[in-house]
Amino acid sequence: MITHTHRPLRVVLYEGNGSIQLPAESRAKVMMALLDKGYTVTRSSLGAPAMPHDERNLLVLGAFEGKAPALEDATGKITIDTCDITGLEPDAIVALVDKSRGEKTMNEPGKWKPWFPVIDYSRCTNCMQCLSFCLFDVYGVSDDNKIQVQNNDNCKTNCPACSRVCPEVAIMFPKYQAGPINGDEINEHEAGREKIKVDISSLLGGDIYSALKDRSAAAKSRFSKERSPDKALDERKKCLTKLVGDGFIPADVLASLPSTEEILKKAEIAKARAAAALAAQ
Amino acid sequence: MGKLPAHCQSAFYHLLLSLPATILYCRCAYAQVVPTGVKNEVLQKLCDSNASFETVSDLCEMAAHRDPRLQAIAACGKLRIAACYPRAVKGLFQQAGFPLPADTEILNMRTQTAQEIADALLSAAPATVA
Numbered sequence: 001m002i003t004h005t006h007r008p009l010r011v012v013l014y015e016g017n018g019s020i021q022l023p024a025e026s027r028a029k030v031m032m033a034l035l036d037k038g039y040t041v042t043r044s045s046l047g048a049p050a051m052p053h054d055e056r057n058l059l060v061l062g063a064f065e066g067k068a069p070a071l072e073d074a075t076g077k078i079t080i081d082t083c084d085i086t087g088l089e090p091d092a093i094v095a096l097v098d099k100s101r102g103e104k105t106m107n108e109p110g111k112w113k114p115w116f117p118v119i120d121y122s123r124c125t126n127c128m129q130c131l132s133f134c135l136f137d138v139y140g141v142s143d144d145n146k147i148q149v150q151n152n153d154n155c156k157t158n159c160p161a162c163s164r165v166c167p168e169v170a171i172m173f174p175k176y177q178a179g180p181i182n183g184d185e186i187n188e189h190e191a192g193r194e195k196i197k198v199d200i201s202s203l204l205g206g207d208i209y210s211a212l213k214d215r216s217a218a219a220k221s222r223f224s225k226e227r228s229p230d231k232a233l234d235e236r237k238k239c240l241t242k243l244v245g246d247g248f249i250p251a252d253v254l255a256s257l258p259s260t261e262e263i264l265k266k267a268e269i270a271k272a273r274a275a276a277a278l279a280a281q
Numbered sequence: 282m283g284k285l286p287a288h289c290q291s292a293f294y295h296l297l298l299s300l301p302a303t304i305l306y307c308r309c310a311y312a313q314v315v316p317t318g319v320k321n322e323v324l325q326k327l328c329d330s331n332a333s334f335e336t337v338s339d340l341c342e343m344a345a346h347r348d349p350r351l352q353a354i355a356a357c358g359k360l361r362i363a364a365c366y367p368r369a370v371k372g373l374f375q376q377a378g379f380p381l382p383a384d385t386e387i388l389n390m391r392t393q394t395a396q397e398i399a400d401a402l403l404s405a406a407p408a409t410v411a
Binding site: 010024175179184 | 308
């Protein structure tokens with residue numbers, strides 16, 4: 001589970017005046033161990049420019065040979081702790097940092113995957129198709145009627161469906177494996193796909209999710225009976241075939257989908273929000 | 282505040298150009314989408330150098346909760362970032378509310394070699410953007 005509490009401290013590996021430089025291999029091991037635990041680490045070496053600073057507490061690690069200096073922030077805004085790491089192995093240094101952090105919460109790798117859409121505003125035309133499409137309220141509209149990602153936590157891990165239906169290929173998921181969804185450059189073929197803007201929510205009417213949720217023969221049969229001979233049917237079939245064929249909606253996402261009635265209700269609400277935002281532009 | 286004389290402006294401009302860029306390395310620790318060998322080697326090469334540099338566990342994780350550290354990084358002027366696709370990195374900062382300066386150089390550990398990236402990060406000249 002993610003916490004939205006910011007990191008409680010910034011670790012500085014200090015190798016300037018008054019400390020002994022670590023061997024390069026040890027330095028790399030320490031940094032890898034701290035990063036893989038979720039910490040941010042600054043390496044500060046002799047004569048190098050100051051790193052950008054914020055207002056979080058500092059934990060300064062250095063090979064001070066038993067003489068870790070007492071430091072105080074001139075502005076009094078933050079606390080600065082210093083720790084002598086002379087002769088310590090990487091594991092012991094990580095333990096020291098953990099101890100310094102204490103009970104303060106921090107996200108750690110392996111417990112949560114940062115999965116949410118990132119909008120490429122250089123491509124986005126504010127068509128609101130993603131807002132209409134997503135049934136989990138990930139998208140919203142800003143005060144100036146621009147589409148934006150408002151509820152990261154609602155996004156279903158490993159599901160990039162909204163990216164697939166974006167007519168401008170403007171939605172990225174940086175943790176996705178393949179391009180252009182992962183942010184890779186977009187070629188002409190990809191840019192030209194699905195240029196037709198459609199009202200996804202009314203087009204799909206929730207059927208696509210319920211059909212995917214239950215792939216049994218009965219469900220398939222029921223779905224096929226619900227087809228209508230209008231123009232939307234072609235688009236629905238095309239979209240459904242693509243979704244199923246690509247297999248990009250994971251089983252656990254399908255299992256967590258709301259009921260058909262809820263989907264229809266959500267789709268109507270999203271459609272209204274999108275229409276209102278577009279009308280206000 | 283008055284405007285600097287032309288000769289001072291020029292000197293200031295050249296001073297800015299001569300300042301080393303801040304180096305940022307993203308570990309991408311929350312998902313295994315960056316090849317482990319490349320990200321380890323890039324970090325090792327940074328550690329082998331005398332450069333100061335900034336590292337983060339995962340830019341996506343920080344962007345998810347609009348970590349103010351991103352603001353400090355975006356505000357630091359000249360910046361070279363070793364992470365993943367430039368479009369994604371720029372989008373993450375923008376979505377977090379802290380857009381990167383236009384001249385930020387982003388190196389892609391998903392497609393470039395560790396040597397290319399380390400050379401670009403540590404070079405005195407502007408890097409080739411992926």
